[in-house]
Amino acid sequence: MGKPHLPLWRWMTVLLVAALLLTGCAGNGSPKETGAAGEAGKGGDGLFKIRVQSQTGFNEFWVAEELGYLKEEGIQLEYVGLLGASQAVAAILSGDNDLFMNHPDTIVRAILSGAKLKITTPGILDSQEFPHMVYFTKEGSGIRSPHDLAGKKVGVSSVKSCPDLVFTEWLRQNHLPKDAVEFVVMPDKQQEQALKQGLIDVATLHPPWIKRAQKNGGVTMLTNSFEVVKSPAGGSSVRGFSEKFIQEHPDIVIKFNRAMAKARKWINQNRKEAEAIVAQRLGIKPEDCSSFYFDENDWVKEEYVQAWLDMMIRNGELEEGKIQAKDLYTNEYNPYYVEAKKQGAL
Known part of the structure; x- marks a missing residue:
């Protein structure tokens, strides 16, 4: 039996998001991965499959796979093909993708267009030594x-x-x-x-x-x-899911956060090894591969999200007061944040 048809209003939202958003941060390489993906959920191997756009630049997902961090949590990423930011978000709304990886400005545009998305996970940051761009x-x-x-x-x-x-x-x-x-x-x-x-x-x-x-x-x-x-904040790139996915699979979001935190810190501490992993996937020489600086904070920091809203406002791309940073993210499915909150450390 095929996937149920989406109601007209949902398809209109998908098309509007796709029209308003264009391709996001990507390296545009030739990754050694293919993208025939099925439904999210457990496969025959017992691993929960999270669908995500195929990767074309430096990313923490390949490192987390190589080191077994995702498998430890019972998760396997399934790559759905090359998608720009708008396509990836639209695919989440249509139920064909689960995980987004974008800068906060893309998520702002999507949410203001009707998309029910939440940032759940830190990604990259900026530094002079390892610049975002x-x-x-x-x-x-x-x-x-x-x-x-x-x-x-x-x-x-x-x-x-x-x-x-x-x-x-x-x-x-x-x-x-x-x-x-x-x-x-x-x-x-x-x-x-x-x-x-x-x-x-x-x-x-x-x-x-x-x-x-x-x-x-x-x-x-x-x-x-x-x-x-x-x-x-100039490099702040975040990861997240639809509100529907979070509500249906809160345990998976928690486990994903744990695996990604390990991967981000490992990359910063083992940069040459991480570049070799990514270079192999991209089919380029390790000495030709540069890398991002990854966010070592265990949970999403509001000030990094706010910086992108402020930049949009200053440049006439967002009306002040139209949306708040707190509307974009949640840390309630982050095990480190939950524990810190329990211990009274927040």
Whole structure:
């Protein structure tokens, strides 16, 4: 028997979310994974299958799989294919995906469009040493500051997401309008070559592609996300589920949080080994693979979510008071938060 038809209002919500959101942070590589996924739930092996979009950049999921952290909790990730942020969220609403991984601004847009989602799990943060994004120019281009960018083309993996929002924030800080530049959408993986060919004037790269561009040479860093936002929040990428999934599988959310906390901390403490794991999955050399700095907080911190709302408000992408940071996340299914609360440590 097939899956029951969604009511018309639900399909309208799915389509509206997909129309408003574009692809999110992704490395745009060629992952060695396939995506024929079934229903969420226990398989014949006794593991609970969580469906998630296939990964194209540096991520903690592959590390958690390799180290057995997910299996210890009775969880197996099932990859549903390459999805942009909008597609991944729409797939959650239609029941074809379970887990999202986005920046808070994407979740804001989805919730305001009617999606019932909750952030449950920390992901990455930003740092000067391991930046979330680096904006590169071609060596010798003469572009040294935002005031050299009038009419220039900026490569971004998406719009209405982290690459253009952070860049727009940098323009605003320097008293320049968003339309001072033209955003050109293309995968991170293609931007280094496009920059050197003169198809774009600025390339916006995430891990793992930052290190490769620096190693190849011929590029100059214009700025990075940490320098713009001046806070670890500049890289805040979070994970979560639909409210329906959380209500139906609260124990799985708790176990997922436990596995991910282990993986995030292990990556920061064993960076070379983590880069080797991801490089193998992407089919690139470990020495060409850069990595994110992962959030070592055991639960979601409101100030990191709030920073993205503030950035959206400052840049005219969100009306002040329209939504609160506390509306976006829950820590009630995080075992570390629950224990700290029980001990009176909060």
